[in-house]
Amino acid sequence: MFPFRVLNQEAVQENLDMKSCLDIVERAYRLKDENKATLFPMVFHEFEPGVADMDIKSGHLAGANIFGLKLVSWFGENPTKNLPAIIGTVMVLDSRTGRPIGIMSGEAITLMRTGAAAGVGAKYFAREDSKVLLSVGSGHLGAYQLLATLMTLEKIEKVWVYNPRSTERAEIFCQSVKQKCMQLLQPYQTDRSYYEEMVRRINIPFEVVYDIEQAVAEADVINTATPSKQPLLKKEWITEGTHITCLGADMGGKQEIDEHIFANAKLFVDDITQAMNVGETEIPVKKGIVQADQLTEIGSVIRGLREGRTSPQDVTIFDSTGIALQDLLTAESILREAEKNGSGVVADI
């Protein structure tokens, strides 16, 4: 019998902030590269193709003495039943004894750690003097990936927002995104100078893209975060010096950018195997445009063992497929915070 903490989404949010999450995600990548973290094979099952599926991503973070899993399901028809389409749970166990420690709602963790990955990608691969940030996609992830990128790049002056299917949605997004970012900055109100700096960074124009070709040409940093299965950005639109973080592809067949962009870009991924199987990297590898040995894991760049961007002219791509280690390390941090302030319910298991 073990004490086992259960946290709902609200409790997760109360114990998680973006600045900490940026550190956590960077640490997860680093631990992976130090061989202090292991990803287990992913389990994927389609209940009904195109209607409902689920996956179980699991792994071991020896560097943090935990292992565990994230189970995420997608039921496309849930919204008609007043339920969210995506439901996730993260379970954490002690890797010294196998003892279960806790379980929590996974949605807020996914949004936060995926957004944070964009921030870490921008920190390591974008030009420090980047001024224009383009978001391809204006969904739930929007505020998270934009805020994370603004937190790591201090010179951004403008954000473009493109929705490939609905300009109207991009307009609605631009009207509400600053408010959402302000909510995410609440935890820093006690650290006045940091808070004010971050408020300054988000008080820039967020503008709807009507001409994607022009926006791509102007952008220094592009984050893609859509469920697209067709390339949305063409190779000839990309200009020298651009950094692209691809966040959308997390299963076979998804694609957000022209595979030929990979041919002349410096390529970084969170996990080589996962990127080649289910990431944005999948299609260019299958078409023979990219070989495995051209891929560099971000962890080795963070550790200084491999080069990232080497010139202001480089086009860089970071394929962030999302690895269980990010979820587990984030969940572990949440459980530590929750223990301090007594969040959630502690049951016996």
Next chain:
Amino acid sequence: MFPFRVLNQEAVQENLDMKSCLDIVERAYRLKDENKATLFPMVFHEFEPGVADMDIKSGHLAGANIFGLKLVSWFGENPTKNLPAIIGTVMVLDSRTGRPIGIMSGEAITLMRTGAAAGVGAKYFAREDSKVLLSVGSGHLGAYQLLATLMTLEKIEKVWVYNPRSTERAEIFCQSVKQKCMQLLQPYQTDRSYYEEMVRRINIPFEVVYDIEQAVAEADVINTATPSKQPLLKKEWITEGTHITCLGADMGGKQEIDEHIFANAKLFVDDITQAMNVGETEIPVKKGIVQADQLTEIGSVIRGLREGRTSPQDVTIFDSTGIALQDLLTAESILREAEKNGSGVVADI
């Protein structure tokens, strides 16, 4: 936010009994054969070979509208820390929405459903007039597999108990096994005639085996439930008409009986893929003694689509590797019972 029930081992035990579990395990096999149940690939990780490992078995029971997983870890050094070596948890979700329903301690479920598998194996493959039951192994699983077998075979007159490493342990086991069985029969006290019949069935001699060759020759039914990696029973000891249920092999390299016994036996398994990969069937398949097309899944025998035993002379083997569907269907039944009587803790997730 969803209500999410957490059950510890005591709560699990209060809501689970062997007679129900026999029905549940039979139903799990049946649903699998009706393609109303799907096993997902198993995840296995060794933290340190021979010292600590974990596996995640998962699956979908469309016939019961649930999916989920069992995570079991083994930390060999835990007992020195006053912790159990094996710790398991079972999580159940609704396969119509992805909603998490509950999570519970897995140890009691594993013991009960593994024992029940022996009972179901005996019901379908042993001779109805079987009189002598031999248990190879005298560990935690002993009382469960013996009781389950006695519940499905009404004419057993004697139980032999063999411990390949310690006769003393077999002696201790024989002294306590009836008491443990009586505990497991407590739920039936309100059904007087059934209870009395079951008490009659366990009030037979339980005797320690000193000469294994003689015991095997005499046995009509043999249950093997050890962690052995070497064959414990030789082919030449097995007599006509014997049924053997192998419960011990659940990972590569485990073996309890001489692989040559498979050559002339009728072969039944819970899951062909899992049996060939990690079951008692692994070695005979690898050695070319058995081909995949000689294996029959028990579900098709239960459904009457394939033959089981066809003559009193047949030697039959049931390789029960233990499938996640047994755990999930058992867990679902426990959750339904727990809901009725308010067991455990309902947290919000």
